[in-house]
Amino acid sequence: MKLRIAENFRAVFYAPFYAIRALGLAAREGLEVEWLVSGAPGSTIGEVKRGGIDAQWGGPMRVLKDHDSSPEDGARLVCFGEVVGRDPFYLVGKRNQPAFGAGFNLQHLGALRLGVVSEVPTPWYCLRADLEEAGVNTAAMRSRGRLVDNLTMAEQLEALAAGKLDVVQLFEPYASQALAAGNAILYAASSRGPTAYTAFITSRDSAAKRRDEFAALERATQVMLDWLAAEGPARLARVTASFFPDVPQELLGPAFERYHRAGLWSRTTTVSEPGFERLAHSLQAGGFIARRAAYAECVCDFQRSA
Known part of the structure; x- marks a missing residue:
């Protein structure tokens, strides 16, 4: 065979x-x-x-x-x-952003600059559904320039390090690279179920x-x-x-x-x-x-x- x-x-x-x-x-x-x-x-x-x-x-x-x-x-x-x-993707960002208050939740993303995966479509569609169900208006994020969807994961990491993005969407090993640079995993998409x-x-x-x-x-x-x-x-x-x-x-x-x-x-x-x-x-x-x-x-x- x-x-x-x-x-x-x-x-x-x-x-x-x-x-x-x-x-x-x-x-x-x-x-x-x-x-x-x-x-x-x-x-x-x-x-x-x-x-x-x-x-x-x-x-x-x-x-x-x-x-x-x-x-x-x-x-x-x-x-x-x-x-x-x-889902193998993570949202990664700075550990102690003032916007998070007592802790991070998906609702915070509506007011932040978010980078999402450009290489393949599934991660964004799955995250979009999570955000909408959490009450985040993703269309409004896009219209206000807070949603960046034209960067590779490597470019997202660079933008995060340069302070041009607050949160980025990554899979491994980019997530581990981000952690080694002092960032934190804010949300694991696997927790969706x-x-x-x-x-x-x-x-x-x-x-x-x-x-x-x-x-x-x-x-x-x-x-x-x-x-x-x-x-x-x-x-x-x-x-x-x-x-x-x-x-x-x-x-x-x-x-x-x-x-x-x-x-x-x-x-x-x-x-x-x-x-x-x-x-x-x-x-x-x-x-x-x-x-x-x-x-x-x-x-x-x-x-x-x-």
Whole structure:
């Protein structure tokens, strides 16, 4: 059995996917995987839809967007094998800003200069829903110039250090870099609860043709999740360090530890239905999709259906 699988982009919170490869877990299930590097987020989705690539990992938001905007045919996307079940982003800022008073809460952001992620859409749509539910008018923030959405995470860090932004939205290892510079995590998006964040994505046609292969991939993924629960984040950092040559181990270890404590990585490959619905709500509320496709339309479970 063979599969061609592309990564979405290189990211610390994707470490469990690299652990599948590093530990040889797919091969133990009789599966030969060609792991492909992706140059930019979502850049291989077209090949997945055409069948040139069997699957990639990425956000179920791409499946929801595809259902909202593409024809109902065999190229339509589905997802399976959840690995990241919570939001990996943080809001980071100066520890003792006068605006916070007795402590930080999301309502404070309405009066602050906030930088949000520009590289991918999901973090902002999820944060936007959190803010609106907390009573923050994000449209007013934008109109008053308090919402900056055109900076990379590295540029956000520079703007924070220069005093041009009060709070920035980052994932690891940028969050750890910010902490090392004396900043504080003000809000962990993982505290929102289940949010379907990363799973494998394939097309309906490939799902029908590759049921045995994808079932084997799901089994390998479950073995990895069980291994991670037993071995812990320090072991994950050692096993996957070679995938992050530019991230010092003194940053990688604490980053994995924070993610592990937050329950970022799923315990089962079944895509969380509450997490999927929360993601769909955030995307629709922010106007990223017009129609919320049903969970059953978008999600496969190859082990249950075997």
